[in-house]
Amino acid sequence: MILATGGTIAGSAESGTQAGYTSGRVAVDTMIAAVPGLPAIARIQGEQVANVGSQDMTFAIMIDLADRINTLLGDGVADGVVVTHGTDTMEETAYFLNLTVRSKKPVVLTGSMRPATAVSADGPLNLYNAVAVAADPDAAGRGTLVVMNDRIHGAHSLTKSNTTSVETFISPINGLIGTVNYGTTEYFRRPVRRHTCQSEFSLTGVTSLPRVDIIYACADMPADLVDGSVERGARGIVIAGDGNGNMNAATVERAARAAKKGILIVRSSRVPTGKVGRNVEIDDDHLRFIASDELNPAKARILLMLALLNKRSREEIQRLFYAY
Numbered sequence: 001m002i003l004a005t006g007g008t009i010a011g012s013a014e015s016g017t018q019a020g021y022t023s024g025r026v027a028v029d030t031m032i033a034a035v036p037g038l039p040a041i042a043r044i045q046g047e048q049v050a051n052v053g054s055q056d057m058t059f060a061i062m063i064d065l066a067d068r069i070n071t072l073l074g075d076g077v078a079d080g081v082v083v084t085h086g087t088d089t090m091e092e093t094a095y096f097l098n099l100t101v102r103s104k105k106p107v108v109l110t111g112s113m114r115p116a117t118a119v120s121a122d123g124p125l126n127l128y129n130a131v132a133v134a135a136d137p138d139a140a141g142r143g144t145l146v147v148m149n150d151r152i153h154g155a156h157s158l159t160k161s162n163t164t165s166v167e168t169f170i171s172p173i174n175g176l177i178g179t180v181n182y183g184t185t186e187y188f189r190r191p192v193r194r195h196t197c198q199s200e201f202s203l204t205g206v207t208s209l210p211r212v213d214i215i216y217a218c219a220d221m222p223a224d225l226v227d228g229s230v231e232r233g234a235r236g237i238v239i240a241g242d243g244n245g246n247m248n249a250a251t252v253e254r255a256a257r258a259a260k261k262g263i264l265i266v267r268s269s270r271v272p273t274g275k276v277g278r279n280v281e282i283d284d285d286h287l288r289f290i291a292s293d294e295l296n297p298a299k300a301r302i303l304l305m306l307a308l309l310n311k312r313s314r315e316e317i318q319r320l321f322y323a324y
């Protein structure tokens, strides 16, 4: 089953070489028709779940997507699912599905960096490869995957690294899950962190998620951003810290004050690779902070939102950051 949500893979421009285009214009059946050879690798059906640029992706769409995938895979309607998606927030949806889909069957996100109308559009081969991975029994049990530019990434590790290049996704800490070349797959590893069937998160009865904000740290940052988030009802704040999850002393002080009131403060990093460890330059034990470990700010936010759906202690939430 191919579930389409929009993105550049469904984008169109006036000419084949212009930089400007509109995401989410082409319908799923047109996208499928543009990829000869698909019927030879799988029996395909397409469904339009949304048609947005992924900068407009919402948790309402993500929840619908997870519900639909759980039904399709759980009822045996599909042996695998491909989700077409914009690349801007693809890592967030992939990680969300990694935690909320309850099936070992393959779930594979794909997209493109060039619109469907571009010279050398990358969408058709990405879609072909994504279907090949979703149809491959060997892809099962590896969590939600992202297939782009012949690479197979795991949802926990991948991140977008280039604004325009077709080689934009990288898995900097743990490396690739595998590669796929014109439909031929090769796997290198299984994800180490918990996902899908081992996940303790449930969307049953969930229609919205608690507010968690991200604050980007920088030199001489204004500390009152923390107060602004708290006043607007954030139940958690992820600091996209400098270096190993750092922030200036004024922000540490405001964040500690918020943490004392029960707001969950997670220290992540604006640096694209490396872990954020506890009690390195900041005394997390004393200040009641949580370290994001391997999760970048956008994924740390998603984990914290799901964690806040149930009553959990700060220690318990820190454990989740090591486990997922």
Ligand code: ASP
Residues within 6 Å of the ligand: 006, 007, 008, 009, 023, 052, 053, 054, 055, 085, 086, 087, 088, 089, 111, 112, 113, 114
């Ligand atoms: N802005 C687009 C999106 O995320 C970019 C892309 O798909 O590559 O929908």
